[in-house]
Amino acid sequence: MAVRNPRMKKLETNYLFPEINLRKHDFLSRNPHAQLISLGIGDTTEPIPPYITQALTDGASRLGTRAGYTGYGSEQGLPALRKIITEQFYPNRINHDEVFISDGTKCDLGRLQALFGSDVSIAVQNPTYPVYVDGSLIHGVSNIVYMPSNPENNFFPDLEKIPRTDLIYFCSPNNPTGAAATKNQLEKLIAFAKTNHSVIIYDAAYANYIKDPLLPKSIYEIEGAREVAIELGSFSKMAGFTGVRLGWSVVPDELTYDDGFPIRKDWGRVHSTIFNGASNIAQAGGCAVLEEEGLKEIAVLIEYYLENAKILRSTMEELGYEIYGGINAPFLWVRFSGKSSWHSFQDFLDKYHIITTPGLGFGVEGEHFLRLAAFSHRENILLAVKRLRPIR
């Protein structure tokens, strides 16, 4: 038979969520009546707000009429959606034909990695969203540089210690640390990329959780970004679209290979060849998200999750935990010095019946941390903080 792709073998060590599940089931077999609270996986739980839901149902409904039926759309996305994303997030900075609609950031990452091929070198933050690395491994990338990001460097890599790579993955607000990069940090990152002729893949899937007006919500707010950065956006955490599947990428015209060929053209070609556009129903919903009524609705939704994060954060601070994130991001990053992250995970499970994510799952720099996601229903968050308080 065919030889197994050696790249696939490199992936086998990822056992984070299966291991969490094993431990959860083991716990439940010992404690069959326990009511577990999940602050683990970063998945939304609140319903999609009414105006947006209506647009989704209308989008579906139209397909049942001869006048409203549409088949294949452009692989690069509905022009109206590309336009409204541009107006909403990148006014005067990005042109609508530099925006490509997708079925979500994870899928976009897979295709971007196909675009750049196996010979590129990449840099990722450590800790980091595992897909940057795993997706690159699937595509045969072997040259991977890790950029430690921890409380000691304000979760921003010491760039003078980082070797040059072709691509730099950077996520802000960060999953898992909840750190949102400052203007100054992004200026440094762009200067670094320019010096090294690197392309930044800027994952802004949580950008709408930034409340601090001084923090940039898009890398294109920084001068020079158009020449070095691809940005990824997502409707998942912004509008509860994790299951609906909708996201986008931005590839500015100025971004070229060393021979001057625009990356945007190849990206369009990749979209047309191994992708066939996001669902037309999801895209109809996406347009509504960015209309006036939809924007009001998602502001409430995001505020809800941020309030969850605030409740968790303030209680845990009060209780003496060492906490990061959870202010301009839906994730809290909690340090347990001297204790392995699996140990802390097991503690939270056994003592408080709370599922978290062990930091080690995001890289060695996460070894003494837990990630807590704030996407639960409010009553679960309130119950969680109640459990965390010592019994008086």
Add this chain to the structure above:
Amino acid sequence: MAVRNPRMKKLETNYLFPEINLRKHDFLSRNPHAQLISLGIGDTTEPIPPYITQALTDGASRLGTRAGYTGYGSEQGLPALRKIITEQFYPNRINHDEVFISDGTKCDLGRLQALFGSDVSIAVQNPTYPVYVDGSLIHGVSNIVYMPSNPENNFFPDLEKIPRTDLIYFCSPNNPTGAAATKNQLEKLIAFAKTNHSVIIYDAAYANYIKDPLLPKSIYEIEGAREVAIELGSFSKMAGFTGVRLGWSVVPDELTYDDGFPIRKDWGRVHSTIFNGASNIAQAGGCAVLEEEGLKEIAVLIEYYLENAKILRSTMEELGYEIYGGINAPFLWVRFSGKSSWHSFQDFLDKYHIITTPGLGFGVEGEHFLRLAAFSHRENILLAVKRLRPIR
């Protein structure tokens, strides 16, 4: 800047649909009042039937309620959908955990090619759906064997002349030729794959157009297929889901690499790493397609397009064209001996104001052919055949 991936350069020669568009616009500038009929791109035009549309709207609607809201689903698909696909298409042949839900065949092909990596050799029919080759090129595959399939060999390759490859792409009913493989042909294909230790990637996106009860609708109807074949299925042409985006792949347990490792396990891992599941709304619709009421509706829909094909075919036969396909497939493959396919394309455009697809776009074996798709509204088909008849 980053060096351009040399694989992307190999793709530049594909200019089929852009060239068709150029010629169309040129024609319209010369004939601004012409009413063009498209028998070109294979895209559905009839609305989604009511029971299925209702399931799509219900699927969207539920997301607006707290009880009905769902976020991330399994990357491998909704268990209910995997089950109903198994029962409907592969009873007693395939297990539901061997079925993986996707956002369509084109996207599945992209991920399959990532799974197998760049070092594999592949064989494709000629003519063929261009994505098998273009998608492989993106993933760095350079060893490509073409298997001529033409009227002289009943559109089935002379396997004794074909060298061994790791993968064999085979599409039946075929796009573009409309040929549906017989049981005997598939037995030969499977024996060939077994002898050569090859994996067949069997694209059955048009399987529901097979009306002849003697023709297999799935490769798993043939003994031994579980050990050598992956099958791809699609809701696109079956239920008008080209824009909704829903398909599936089947990877049987017996399919292993040379070291005995099951390909299914790696496929699950690829799904989890660079894909995040098909839209939950699309999946709700997919379940309804395969329920009793939905099956009745799609039978009518498919019959409609097959009747279109029959009208085109019978008229053109009567007029003396040399026609293939269009019986168990929505495509007609028309030979114009001694005339280039672009020449025939231009003839149809200029004389009849009909857009077709030049066969050369599917490979050199298509040079003397046009592909005609039967997915138009009936009135367009009737108008098309009227135009084809000589004025008396």
